[in-house]
Amino acid sequence: xxxxxxTSRDNSNMNKAxxxxxxxxxxxxxxxxxxxxxxxxxxxxxLELHNNYANEYRKMxxxxxxxxxxxxxxxxxxxxxWIASPWPWEGGNA
Amino acid sequence: MWNYSKMLQYPINIKEKNPKLARWIISQYGGPxxxxxxxxxxxxxxxxxxxxxxxxxxxxxxxxELSHLEMVGTIVHQLTRDAxxxxxxxxGLQAYYTxxxxxxxxxxxxxxxxxxxxxxxxxxxxxxxxxxxxAEQKARATYEKLIDLSKDDKEVMDVLRYLRAREVVHFxxxxxxxxxxxxxxxEKRCYSMSNTSSTNNSNLMQQTSNN
Numbered sequence: 001x002x003x004x005x006x007t008s009r010d011n012s013n014m015n016k017a018x019x020x021x022x023x024x025x026x027x028x029x030x031x032x033x034x035x036x037x038x039x040x041x042x043x044x045x046x047l048e049l050h051n052n053y054a055n056e057y058r059k060m061x062x063x064x065x066x067x068x069x070x071x072x073x074x075x076x077x078x079x080x081x082w083i084a085s086p087w088p089w090e091g092g093n094a
Numbered sequence: 095m096w097n098y099s100k101m102l103q104y105p106i107n108i109k110e111k112n113p114k115l116a117r118w119i120i121s122q123y124g125g126p127x128x129x130x131x132x133x134x135x136x137x138x139x140x141x142x143x144x145x146x147x148x149x150x151x152x153x154x155x156x157x158x159e160l161s162h163l164e165m166v167g168t169i170v171h172q173l174t175r176d177a178x179x180x181x182x183x184x185x186g187l188q189a190y191y192t193x194x195x196x197x198x199x200x201x202x203x204x205x206x207x208x209x210x211x212x213x214x215x216x217x218x219x220x221x222x223x224x225x226x227x228x229a230e231q232k233a234r235a236t237y238e239k240l241i242d243l244s245k246d247d248k249e250v251m252d253v254l255r256y257l258r259a260r261e262v263v264h265f266x267x268x269x270x271x272x273x274x275x276x277x278x279x280x281e282k283r284c285y286s287m288s289n290t291s292s293t294n295n296s297n298l299m300q301q302t303s304n305n
Binding site: 027072073082083084087088089 | 095097140141146147149150153154
């Protein structure tokens with residue numbers, strides 16, 4: 001089971017790769033928790049964990065996009081940055 | 095990576111079941127010019143494209159096709175849900191029902207299961223993009239045939255018209271991507287003609303990776 005140790009923290013000193021690594025960790029935890037909750041919809045502990053991770057994920061996702069460019073096509077942008085950075089299969093998250 | 099959004103790209107609420115129509119429309123789910131085939135085409139081709147624009151167009155259209163796959167599956171499901179055995183018999187769906195019940199199975203209108211033989215990734219940017227333009231035209235033509243077949247079903251026709259219109263937009267974007275790739279390849283040819291030194295090849299490679 002996951003450690004229930006999610007606390008809101010300042011990520012501003014993290015570099016791009018560190019932030020992405022953390023984002024991937026949250027995304028994976030959320031994904032795995034959803035699979036569990038799909039078949040255990042009444043598990044309060046899992047639900048709380050999911051809630052915490054999802055909140056952190058959202059914040060971190062926005063921070064990553066603000067600092068390093070869009071992660072999805074739904075990122076609002078003043079200048080078109082969608083094709084400016086390398087793709088994930090080109091090491092774009094490193 | 096992909097994330098699922100619990101929404102359709104365009105609303106579909108078909109109230110009248112029509113299993114016979116589902117039998118044809120399923121071709122856009124798993125037929126030779128269907129949405130899963132289109133998506134696999136573009137998502138397989140995107141990796142090795144020479145420029146950012148065609149990578150983006152292939153990535154983003156390949157993604158939209160997955161939304162269309164869900165839409166076509168939704169049409170088939172809503173047209174067949176709660177169908178009686180009599181309706182299944184009348185629609186000539188006995189063979190389908192035998193193997194798949196009321197699941198939505200990727201197959202052509204003629205009953206051939208989806209196959210990657212109809213997926214195309216040639217390892218050549220021009221050949222790939224021209225293939226993709228043809229694929230969009232074939233999908234448009236398929237939707238037009240399906241619109242002909244669903245004249246009595248306004249709810250279905252409305253969605254098919256939307257999907258048809260998207261094929262036209264995709265064709266347009268692939269055409270533009272192709273032009274960009276062609277311009278890029280022309281540039282490189284001019285560059286190599288003006289340089290005859292043996293380092294030319296490595297310069298070329300560098301230039302390609304910068305694009």
